[in-house]
Amino acid sequence: MKAKKVLVAGATGYLGQYLVRELKSRGFWVRVLIRKEAQKSKFKEVDDFFIGQITEPNSIRGITNDIDWVFSTIGITRQKDGMTYMDVDYQGNSNLLKEALKNEVEAFQYISAINGDKLKQLKIFEAKEKFVDELKNSGISYCVLRPNGFFSDMKDFLNMAKAGRVYLFGDGYYKLNPIHGEDLAKVCVEKMIAGVKEETVGGIDILTQNEIAELALKAWRKPIKISHLPDWTRQFIIWVLRTFTSSKTYGPIEFFLTAMAFDNIANPYGSNHLEDFFKLEVENGGKISTGRKSPEY
Template identity: 40%
Template sequence: MKRVFIAGATGYLGQFICKEYQTRGWHVTALVRKSNKDVHLAADRIVEAEATWPETLIGTMKDVDLVVSALGITRQADGVGYWEVDYQANVNLLEEALRSNVTRFAFVHVLNADRMESVPLVAAKAAFVRKLRSADIQTSVIAPTGYFSDMGDFLKMAMAGRVWLFGSGQQRINPIHGADLAAALFNAVQDGAALAEIGGPDTFTQNDLAKLCFETLGTPPRITHLPDVLRRGALHLLPRLAPRRIAGPAQFFLTAGAMNMTAPPSGTRKLVDHFKSLVDRSN
């Protein structure tokens, strides 16, 4: 039986990756910071360790064939930053993989990263990817367009009564469900892909997303387009005025939202069904 070590296992995508590998017959080791009885992981072994502390990782990857890291900060809640987690913690994982003679390392990156290195979150991930590719190990870099979970921000605005968009709202994205992305990741790594850009089955403009939110709610669409200069101004001011836990994610979403985030389609799950489940949960 092949063995996989999954970092970021308790995150949105990590939980789906654990389930995908276990379903495919792999022995799954899940790395967690602290066990949580409320989070059920499809894992054969749970390792409690702090990836930012390399000494806690020693010996955790014995007999592992593959490391998959979906480790990174999405919404900052504690004192650590992107360079401590998205870069250094992943470097610590890579170095332990090399010491343990792991043959392959897969990393979940960001689509269009080369156009967003002014964003701290992306800069840290991109720096790790450069280090990963220079290491003596087979690598796969997975670059998704965006998750269904991220699209919930549009639905929240619609539920509040209005969706606010910067510019024309014509930028396109084909977001993907975590389960579909996990399956596509598995296949890409099995195929030995050095880079896999992955999107979902349906492409939307931002205007389309806003309209879909209101259709799901059964309310008339109320969409306001703001001048793009306001987005650019916000990007300039955020690092100076907002705390890092707010500025970091906002910088990423404001930057990514100004470009097309589309990739070859994969999966079958529909965004409208995800929106409906969120609405049902809120009622």
């Protein structure tokens, strides 16, 4: 069978870089969307670069010429540089979809987030799920994956643990199964090949928030010190932020605090363990940074 030609949009982000490597290892011809010439250095084995701004339709004309499949991890965790969730997560992906439809692309995969379809009242999900609805109604063959938190998102626990104590809202018994970008990239490709329409994706370890906090403290070789704050403080913080700040400020915090208030368990995949990830982060000098490595747009 002739190798598929694929486009990866969001290739410079945390998941995007793993996805490019996975596709190349499987023999796909890969084109990546980048915003500037300097970003070419991020990639060693790419067949074609397309320079453009996903939020500017004219700059991405022709991006899907001769492309069979589109993989989009386009999205931002924090609104900055004047860009909103609607600008990037919705409109940017919508612009890309229009190009895919114009060039009769065979299939389009989009990465949303776990429970996005159930939490559309959150600013970040409002935009993502608006695009999901548009994609489903477009007529193109689609695949929507909703991953759990990335291992890189769990660095927030490491940040707190480095100081010797982790703070949690409630009793800390809500569960989640975060996933490594490498494992998620494999699932992305496998689900596209299998023609799966929609699925949640998480890692192999289902952990309580308390257990994640313990792993973070152990990685720093700190005593287990976890403080549990009453849940009303979480709700109060959300209310204050929504009332007195803009969505640029409260969007990512609203998402994080809301997700902390119930179980987030997705279908388990992969082979990487969060404990190993934490240990490696500390061994690499403890240079901990919050959030994902870069905006995926």
